[in-house]
Every structure is written in structure tokens, then in C-alpha cells.
Amino acid sequence: MMVDEKKTKLTSKHEDKTFYFCSASCKTTFDKDSHRYGHQ
DSSP states (O other): OOOOTTTOOOEEEETTEEEEOSSHHHHHHHHHTHHHHTTO
16 A cells, blocks of 8 residues: 555654555554564
């Protein structure tokens, strides 16, 4: 999914990379296992 980085306030960092999210539930899923999703 494409997320407008300028509009979203939902972000997480993983290994010096910033990830942007469309919803709080997507961010929560990522934060629970960021290693799994951060290497795609």
C-alpha cells in the first residue's frame, strides 16, 4: 500500500529506516514483529 509520508503521523523505525503506516492497526502489527516485516 502506498502511504503519503507527508500526511501520516504513524511511523516506526527499524534498523535506521523509517516506515510509514496508513492505520494504527498496521503500525501495531509491524511494531509487534518489526524484524519480520522490516526486511521486505
